[in-house]
Amino acid sequence: MLRYLLGRIAGALTVVVVVSVVTFAIFQLAPRLTGANMAFYYTGKSTSEAQAAAVAQKFGFDKPLPEQYWTFMSGIVAGRDLSDGVTEVRCPAPCLGYSFRQNRPVLEMIGEAFPVTLGLTLGAAVLWLLFGVAAGVLSAVRRGSVFDRLATAVALIGVSVPEFFTGMLLIYLLTSGPAWLRLYPDGINYVPLTEDPVGWFAAMVPPWTCLALLFAALYARLTRATMLETLSEDYVRTAWAKGLPPRTVVGRHGLRAVLPPIVTLVGLDVGALLGGVVLVETLFSFPGLGRLAYRAITSQDLPVIMGVTIVGALLIVCANLIVDLLYGVLDPRVRNAR
Amino acid sequence: MPVETTPPADPLLSVRDLRVQFPTDDGLVRAVDGLSFDVAPGEIVGVVGESGSGKSVTGQAILGLLRRTRARVTGEIRFDGRDLVTAPEAELRRLRGAELAMVFQDPLSALHPYYTVGSQVSEAYRVHNRVSKRAARERAVQMLDRVGIPEPHRRYGAYPHEFSGGMRQRVMIAMALVCTPRLLIADEPTTALDVTVQAQILELLGDLRDEFGSAVLLVTHDLGVVAETCDSVVVMYAGQCVEQAGVEDLFARPQAPYTWGLLGSMPRVDRDRRDRLAPIGGQPPSLLAIPPGCAFEPRCGYHEEVPESRCVDERPALVHDGQGRAVRCHLTAGQRLTLRPVAP
Amino acid sequence: MTGTQAPQVARSPARLAWRRLRRDRVAVASAVALAVIVALSAGAPVVCALLGIDTERHIELLSIDNVGFPEGAFGGMSADHPLGVEPKTGRDLLALLLYGSRTSLLIALGATALSVVLGVAFGLCAGYFRGWVDSVLSRTMDALLAFPVLLFSIALLVVLGGVTPTGGNGNGLRIAVLILVIGFFGFPYVGRLVRGQVIALRQREFVEAARALGASDRRILGTEILPNLVSPILVVATLTIPTRILAEAALSFLGVGIQPPGTSWGQLLGSASHVFTVTPTYMLFPGLTVVVTVLAFNLLGDGLRDAFDPKTN
Numbered sequence: 001m002l003r004y005l006l007g008r009i010a011g012a013l014t015v016v017v018v019v020s021v022v023t024f025a026i027f028q029l030a031p032r033l034t035g036a037n038m039a040f041y042y043t044g045k046s047t048s049e050a051q052a053a054a055v056a057q058k059f060g061f062d063k064p065l066p067e068q069y070w071t072f073m074s075g076i077v078a079g080r081d082l083s084d085g086v087t088e089v090r091c092p093a094p095c096l097g098y099s100f101r102q103n104r105p106v107l108e109m110i111g112e113a114f115p116v117t118l119g120l121t122l123g124a125a126v127l128w129l130l131f132g133v134a135a136g137v138l139s140a141v142r143r144g145s146v147f148d149r150l151a152t153a154v155a156l157i158g159v160s161v162p163e164f165f166t167g168m169l170l171i172y173l174l175t176s177g178p179a180w181l182r183l184y185p186d187g188i189n190y191v192p193l194t195e196d197p198v199g200w201f202a203a204m205v206p207p208w209t210c211l212a213l214l215f216a217a218l219y220a221r222l223t224r225a226t227m228l229e230t231l232s233e234d235y236v237r238t239a240w241a242k243g244l245p246p247r248t249v250v251g252r253h254g255l256r257a258v259l260p261p262i263v264t265l266v267g268l269d270v271g272a273l274l275g276g277v278v279l280v281e282t283l284f285s286f287p288g289l290g291r292l293a294y295r296a297i298t299s300q301d302l303p304v305i306m307g308v309t310i311v312g313a314l315l316i317v318c319a320n321l322i323v324d325l326l327y328g329v330l331d332p333r334v335r336n337a338r
Numbered sequence: 339m340p341v342e343t344t345p346p347a348d349p350l351l352s353v354r355d356l357r358v359q360f361p362t363d364d365g366l367v368r369a370v371d372g373l374s375f376d377v378a379p380g381e382i383v384g385v386v387g388e389s390g391s392g393k394s395v396t397g398q399a400i401l402g403l404l405r406r407t408r409a410r411v412t413g414e415i416r417f418d419g420r421d422l423v424t425a426p427e428a429e430l431r432r433l434r435g436a437e438l439a440m441v442f443q444d445p446l447s448a449l450h451p452y453y454t455v456g457s458q459v460s461e462a463y464r465v466h467n468r469v470s471k472r473a474a475r476e477r478a479v480q481m482l483d484r485v486g487i488p489e490p491h492r493r494y495g496a497y498p499h500e501f502s503g504g505m506r507q508r509v510m511i512a513m514a515l516v517c518t519p520r521l522l523i524a525d526e527p528t529t530a531l532d533v534t535v536q537a538q539i540l541e542l543l544g545d546l547r548d549e550f551g552s553a554v555l556l557v558t559h560d561l562g563v564v565a566e567t568c569d570s571v572v573v574m575y576a577g578q579c580v581e582q583a584g585v586e587d588l589f590a591r592p593q594a595p596y597t598w599g600l601l602g603s604m605p606r607v608d609r610d611r612r613d614r615l616a617p618i619g620g621q622p623p624s625l626l627a628i629p630p631g632c633a634f635e636p637r638c639g640y641h642e643e644v645p646e647s648r649c650v651d652e653r654p655a656l657v658h659d660g661q662g663r664a665v666r667c668h669l670t671a672g673q674r675l676t677l678r679p680v681a682p
Numbered sequence: 683m684t685g686t687q688a689p690q691v692a693r694s695p696a697r698l699a700w701r702r703l704r705r706d707r708v709a710v711a712s713a714v715a716l717a718v719i720v721a722l723s724a725g726a727p728v729v730c731a732l733l734g735i736d737t738e739r740h741i742e743l744l745s746i747d748n749v750g751f752p753e754g755a756f757g758g759m760s761a762d763h764p765l766g767v768e769p770k771t772g773r774d775l776l777a778l779l780l781y782g783s784r785t786s787l788l789i790a791l792g793a794t795a796l797s798v799v800l801g802v803a804f805g806l807c808a809g810y811f812r813g814w815v816d817s818v819l820s821r822t823m824d825a826l827l828a829f830p831v832l833l834f835s836i837a838l839l840v841v842l843g844g845v846t847p848t849g850g851n852g853n854g855l856r857i858a859v860l861i862l863v864i865g866f867f868g869f870p871y872v873g874r875l876v877r878g879q880v881i882a883l884r885q886r887e888f889v890e891a892a893r894a895l896g897a898s899d900r901r902i903l904g905t906e907i908l909p910n911l912v913s914p915i916l917v918v919a920t921l922t923i924p925t926r927i928l929a930e931a932a933l934s935f936l937g938v939g940i941q942p943p944g945t946s947w948g949q950l951l952g953s954a955s956h957v958f959t960v961t962p963t964y965m966l967f968p969g970l971t972v973v974v975t976v977l978a979f980n981l982l983g984d985g986l987r988d989a990f991d992p993k994t995n
């Protein structure tokens with residue numbers, strides 16, 4: 001078990017490093033290819049020649065790439081002194097960079113955006129797991145029933161609707177639609193949980209729905225298929241043969257076997273979820289990581305992009321790590337084997 | 339255990355004209371096709387027949403496990419006077435595990451991979467007995483010990499994949515016997531095991547019968563196993579019973595040509611015991627299109643002895659001789675005596 | 683375990699699958715719908731000419747009081763402009779949708795082709811050679827699956843956007859870049875599946891036999907394994923197309939894909955995202971088109987899978 005754990009952690013760290021290298025490479029190499037001015041990416045549109053030169057010097061754009069990468073990574077541990085040629089700033093210890101456009105350390109921006117995204121993703125995950133798994137199990141148990149057909153149809157449509165389209169429909173209906181549906185006449189605006197829990201919840205419901213719908217449909221389909229397969233397994237037949245009531249056979253023996261594949265899928269979907277978050281936060285204008293990243297990318301605020309991408313990768317990798325560990329707990333064969 | 343009140347002649351289980359049909363894309367698969375046989379209380383009945391002859395399906399039909407599949411089950415399965423085919427599901431559920439239990443063919447896939455063997459055994463006990471978790475646990479440990487699992491206290495918490503094939507089979511048996519059922523259906527409990535383990539398991543079944551008075555329906559490919567363990571034998575072919583007889587009778591005076599073939603292909607003591615039955619020439623009929631006459635006719639060397647090609651046109655009935663023997667063949671009693679090949 | 687020997691005429695699996703597929707009404711309907719969609723978008727100029735619509739600006743259709751939103755109800759629907767016109771430009775929405783379908787489908791199909799080619803190559807090698815080759819390739823694919831793909835795609839597109847001319851109708855290069863980016867990030871899914879299939883196939887007798895006869899790896903891969911992968915590849919390709927459609931839609935929606943005046947489903951939805959509370963129809967039609975197309979591909983893919991492998995249902 002310990003070796004399994006260590007192996008997984010090592011793998012996870014490797015992924016983060018690879019992601020950071022690739023992100024670094026994209027943003028260091030590509031501007032060179034296009035002949036753009038690196039200093040511009042770091043500071044802002046109004047970069048003077050002198051500033052650009054200062055920045056280039058300070059960041060060592062003339063140094064070899066590996067060395068630059070090392071400087072960046074060691075900044076995370078040690079902090080860095082940065083300058084855009086006009087102002088000098090000290091970016092303290094876990095330094096993910098400093099945005100000269102916003103005049104703030106990247107980490108601070110990320111720290112502010114993180115709770116929004118966390119609430120969004122966790123809430124959506126709870127919703128989709130609850131509804132998706134429940135619908136899938138019921139469908140499988142009542143295979144061929146009206147409920148099954150309805151759920152299957154809804155799930156099929158659900159996996160075919162992009163979250164931003166659901167989002168626009170929701171926003172339209174809830175803010176400008178028919179009067180009885182106009183539950184958010186003033187728009188759907190994010191409220192921090194700490195300020196107003198009820199308002200937070202109310203504001204979260206539409207984006208949750210929009211993220212959860214797609215995944216719930218996906219999970220309903222997967223759960224149904226896996227459950228059907230499981231219900232035809234020999235060990236489920238054994239459960240029947242013991243004289244267990246259907247509740248126990250399905251709820252304990254069946255569901256237990258469906259959990260590992262669902263957990264695996266959750267791990268695989270964290271990346272996709274982060275993508276969904278970018279879309280939904282952008283659409284709903286929620287100040288989370290997704291919107292932060294999107295804005296940084298479109299305004300070419302390189303330090304922020306680097307920071308968010310690395311944090312994003314870290315999140316994905318952590319989620320995967322948790323999933324892996326959970327899988328080890330759920331599947332005794334894995335637990336013992338490694 | 340209630341005291342056995344029915345006279346021993348009254349069968350515990352009586353199967354009459356059982357039919358199990360699976361509708362498939364290719365047509366109707368007649369897996370069991372008019373099967374009849376009896377099991378007396380405390381009796382060990384062997385069920386033999388080639389692969390695909392419907393042995394496992396019969397066992398599952400008895401427990402009502404085919405109810406949630408697309409299978410159509412008709413006929414009569416009388417267990418202790420109750421017809422299990424028509425019994426309400428709630429009643430069957432009370433019987434399953436408590437009075438009727440089954441050891442499945444493949445013990446690895448029949449055990450839940452994610453639960454400890456101990457919890458699976460004690461769960462089987464707790465369904466039918468209102469006892470505390472601890473009491474059930476004790477009972478399970480006791481059962482694991484009884485079926486010969488070393489260090490049962492420690493092994494209680496182990497998972498199926500941590501057991502060898504033989505040990506898994508023992509767990510299955512412990513699970514099936516934990517409520518001391520009156521009928522145990524053991525579906526090839528020894529097929530995958532090596533000879534010594536096989537002998538141990540069979541001995542265990544015999545002992546348990548003596549201890550708990552359970553009747554056993556022992557499904558197997560292996561006539562050697564039958565000879566050693568069983569009181570009587572049902573010979574199945576294409577979903578039908580072609581012969582039922584006491585075990586000595588069957589080996590000494592087999593009546594049906596199919597049984598002759600089976601015995602002829604039986605591995606001998608001087609050969610490797612694990613030799614499977616050398617197949618009788620030809621293939622069993624497709625279960626999608628069982629011949630209208632005798633199902634064995636295409637492979638039978640004796641059908642010309644029966645006049646008017648009745649073997650082709652007319653299905654022979656299962657004829658009981660009143661002394662617990664039954665045969666399904668058009669040959670007359672005299673012919674069977676004279677035509678039977680000399681004892682194998 | 684169905685060991686019944688049905689009296690079977692030697693029918694090839696492909697023919698059997700084809701027969702099953704033809705009996706599957708949902709799959710047939712989806713295929714027909716897709717054929718119509720593809721035909722309409724491929725023949726967009728002709729269709730537009732026949733309908734008498736074009737993608738020219740029609741400022742006269744826009745209301746001046748209402749800052750550039752179409753005159754009339756429902757986004758300016760009229761006999762001349764059946765789905766209305768685009769806010770701010772007055773271009774015909776149906777025409778835009780037809781041309782946009784062209785772009786979206788082109789990108790989705792191109793990206794799928796790339797994903798499948800890469801996926802099959804990776805999957806084949808990983809599954810066939812096992813050992814360290816497998817380790818390296820599988821880890822690569824796993825790592826890619828753990829990437830924040832959308833962020834990377836956005837970043838790549840922004841960076842490469844510096845190279846690609848965005849003015850005028852210069853979306854040609856952008857389409858190519860989109861195909862590359864979207865196609866690349868889609869390949870690990872295909873690769874994983876192919877790898878699994880190859881591992882299963884490797885154990886089969888005919889492969890063992892070929893190896894025993896001394897056939898080269900290349901020959902075994904080409905003549906024994908690949909032909910047996912055709913049906914799973916076909917299925918996974920069909921099911922990859924809708925995911926690539928959604929990927930293009932997402933990127934263009936965010937404004938880093940196809941740029942106006944060029945058009946695609948995602949681009950239309952992206953433009954609509956700023957105005958949909960005023961003209962919901964401008965968002966509704968492109969959205970529904972995406973949903974219908976994606977749904978049809980999903981249904982067809984499911985049908986194909988069931989036809990090739992009737993067990994799973």
Ligand SMILES: Nc1ncnc2c1ncn2[C@@H]1O[C@H](COP(=O)(O)OP(=O)(O)OP(=O)(O)O)[C@@H](O)[C@H]1O
Pocket residue numbers: 360362367368369387388389390391392393394395396407443559625683684685686
């Ligand atoms: N669910 C099912 N659908 C269709 N046919 C089935 C199904 N289950 C069993 N059969 C068929 O019923 C026949 C009898 O199967 P069964 O498992 O009872 O054979 P068996 O005598 O136990 O054989 P073996 O010795 O190999 O275990 C087989 O031909 C099998 O293909």
Ligand code: SF4
Pocket residue numbers: 594595596632633634635636638639640641644649654666667668669
């Ligand atoms: S009925 Fe005829 S074919 Fe069937 S076993 Fe008897 S002799 Fe053979």
Ligand SMILES: [Mg+2]
Pocket residue numbers: 393394395443525
């Ligand atoms: Mg069997």
